[in-house]
Amino acid sequence: MPKRYQSVETRKIVQVSLKTSDLRQASLLAGKMRADLHAEWEGRLKENPSAIAYQPDDLELMLAATECAYLRIQPKLEQLVRHKRLDTKVAYEGYLQTLRSTRHRFLRAKASEPLPVWLELADKQIQRRNWKLAKDTESYRSFVAMIADAAIEVISVELAKREGSLGAEPTSLVVKSGLEAKERSAEQGETILELFDRYAAQRLAEGRKRQDGIIQDRKVIAAFADFVGPRKSIRSITPADIRDWRDTLAALPPTYQKAKAYEGLSMRQAAAKAKGIGAKCISPVTVNKHLSTLSPFLGWCVTNAYADRNPCDGLFFGVVKGKNPRPPFSKEQLEQIFASPLFTGFLRDGQEHKPGIQRADDWRYWIPIVCLFTGARVGEIAQLRIQDVQFEDGIPFLLIRHNESTGQRTKSGATRVCPLHSELQRIGFLSFVERQRSRANGKASCQLFPELEPNERGHMGAKPSRFWRDYLKRIGVKSGNDGLGAHSFRHTMADALRTAGYLDDEIEVALGHNQKTVTAGYGRVRQGTVKRIYEMLESIETPEFTIDEINN
Template sequence: MSTIRKRAKPATFQKYLWLRGQIYWFRYGVPKRYQSVETRKIIQVSLKTSDIRHASLLAGKMRADLHAEWEGRLKGNPSAIAYQPDNLELMLAATETAYLRIQPKLEQLVRHKKLDTKVAYDGYLKTLRSSRDHYLRAKASEPLPIWLELADKQIQRRNWKLPKDSESYHSFVGMIAEAAIEVISVELAKREGSLGAEPTSLVVKSGLETKERSAEQGETILELFDRYAAYRLAEGRKREDGVAQDRKVIESFASFVGGKRSVGSITPIDIRNWRDTLAALPPTYRKAKAYEGLSMQDAAAKAKAIGAKSISPVTVNKYLSTVSPFLGWCVTNAYAERNPCDGLFFDVAKGKNPRPPFTAEQLRQIFSSPLFTGFLRNGKEHEPGIQKADDWRYWIPIVCFFTGARIGEIAQLRINDVQFEDGIPFLLIRHDEKTGQCTKSGFSRVVPIHSELQRIGFLSFVERQLKAAKGLRTSQLFPEIEVNERGHIGAKPSRFWRDYLERIGIKAGSDGLGAHSFRHTMADALRTAGYLDDEIEVALGHNQKTVTAGYGKVRQGTVKRINKMLENITTPDFVMNSLD
């Protein structure tokens, strides 16, 4: 019987991992760029571990190593997909082909001829002048065959798309000629007394600088990020969806400073320029047609020209908060000497756009609105009617109101997360990689089900869901909700709730109101009931960062203790009247 191969549960978001029996496998589709140098379409390798964190680490390293290997193959494979090089690549190739190729030959010639007599020395200088003048005449009239030959070899070796009748081809040949003339000119200047002579040609200066800044094989910005991400996943400091979002920022950063650039060559000036370009961009420029196909620099320039609203300094700092830890890791692992982000964050306070709590009047409007009293039809939940919902649309905001839990924490509930202890029903808000459930703190916690929430029929709803799931208690409590492309299960209800608040006239623009406002409302209600913030953080599941919190295995906040806190909250009568 063949072994059944099944993918790791989608909710774990482990993109390259497949579960085969109890062992994780690395499974990766070969990107189009490398299909000409890799016969396999899919790479499948057993990671020989059942530990998902260890598997994540191995998968990250394996992916980085494969990319490094494929890049190496591309350099020597003429059948690889050809591409158009940029100007810096042409200058680098011309410098390597002519300047750096001729330079050691001149040194060898000097050693061979032993220029220890005036006659020999003058003869050498005459040869240099003659060669330089010959090259200058050829450059001004018709290229030398050797330059054309060198250009053709480089184009073939590097797999460039550079037709011989193109302007770029002729420009490349001209760069090779300029680099050849420059190496002779520098050598001649040194022999005539200017011992510190350096190249003045833009081609050679740019080529040498690019070579100095180019990353070693396997150590480009994105390759190092993959290693960094693998370590963070293995350490449990990052989740797969978080890594995916971080990679988008790093890809944008790498595109800005140069994808093949070494991290050690990135300077604070590069970071400042990237930061200031970000600060000039509109919030959603990538989705706007007006900026379609534009680079970051061009999009920023266009936005400035038309006076478009730009992203806030707080948001720019979020981007920097993605790049800085990565570059800090590069310093720790000896890929760079310093973190160029240090000192370049905007000096702005966090939380400039906090999530406000709902006022009493807003709560009155919410719970007397059509979603809770009767709406027209699906898609028109904000318009009055006789239809009522018995699904996530109705129950998630209500549960958020009575528990103060995050919307994603409620959306991810399974039926078996509704439990009892000492006769008190409660929700187990899980953080469990095996089931794909998570909390912001990284710990599971309990949230008692308020007596009023019981009274309006939440437990009966749970029983109905269990019956619909044919008794399978591990089924989702809200099966209509699926994770989005970022792996977030709370995205759909969050978006629905923001839109609903706008349609009933409570939310306006980016005022911060949303499902998270229920959490802030709960915090205020607990303060009003006489509880201190260190007690409230336990009820809300905030991460306790005290020394004592690190002792033992039992988390703070028993079901009985938190239940007492929640029951001491005064629930407005108008809420209960609307939900009766």
């Protein structure tokens, strides 16, 4: 939420469904919706003048004073000279004398009582900018004095130039600071977030970004804009600004924004507090992820002539992404997992790690088993519909769909097949599918795991992933940040296929990794037919432990 409208809009983030799956149309609708929201908020401000967004700081006051009493007056003086025809010595001396007397009058007024025109300018600026600046306050008097200073300075500079100092520059602190702030301030419609919205719309239209990714990227860019100043121009962002943001970010604790200890603190304040108490900091890899969001955006700004260079260049930490990848499960860990209460009988819901007589016949039980025997991602299994369990030439398979209209997604952005291993069939997965079909009254379009709902980012696999990490810790398989989790089943399958003699380019097809090759763009038959991948899965060495079918 822009700072200007926070007094008339209580929401910190506005999320609205555009009700379309067409990315090009979505980008157009999003732009119109943003414009409508800004118009609505402006209307609220006009209806309620007392709803002022914020109290301006000294730099904002100097910028406003410089704009209204220096920058706007300069061209008017030049126009005046052209109309007066100062082509005689008498006329020229008369103009100089007018400037001197005006400056003298301004100086006397500043020292005694402000001129009415200065007060009028101050009131107009306050009203136009919706500032909280009452007339009986010291801040108001200071603002009027800044306007007076800028008015005196514009006359002084004009007089110096007419007297022969053609390179005369302002010496007033107010005007010098105001001009510097003006240079660093974005033009109308070109703030950091406004340019990001253009960048996002283009990436969506090109199909290079998904809406969920844009939402997450915008959070990073918004935090950066807040750090350097929301009105700072893209062109004025320097490598020093990036370094400062990077180092402050690196000093923050993970998820500090959700911790009460840092509530209400700015990034700098939170970083200083974390450093003072010796809190654990964000890893360099995570900092690089933030830079990897900011850098492409700034690179786009260079390409589109909003900036001269990308200030992120050379400022990434020298760490390798994926240095600690998700490890596969060992044979002993798999035995421990499937001999645990969730698969043999647990106490009650919420106590799945404690022995008992209750059995699950839902996502808790089936998702890890399906992941083990298919190598599919948790989110891909969690988003399945009943109709996605299909047959081809007598071989059952899962259709792992990428379909934005139904909210089903794959990392590669492509739909693929995932045959069901014979062991998975023996355990009773197909019987479970039929039970779900019966519970859904035959509606094949219903979710296979109806208890699951997407999180705020639209990810269906968030809940089972979190549940599985916690469960592994509770049964003693996982310890700290060892990387073990639901994705470890996928790595386990990769190792099993390698052990069976397959090369990585074959395994990539079976696991649904995106292969960007020339050949991949030829023909219409998909890589990895159901029969071929089924043969690959059947050739792996299956675990020696037994998983029994659920009996309901």
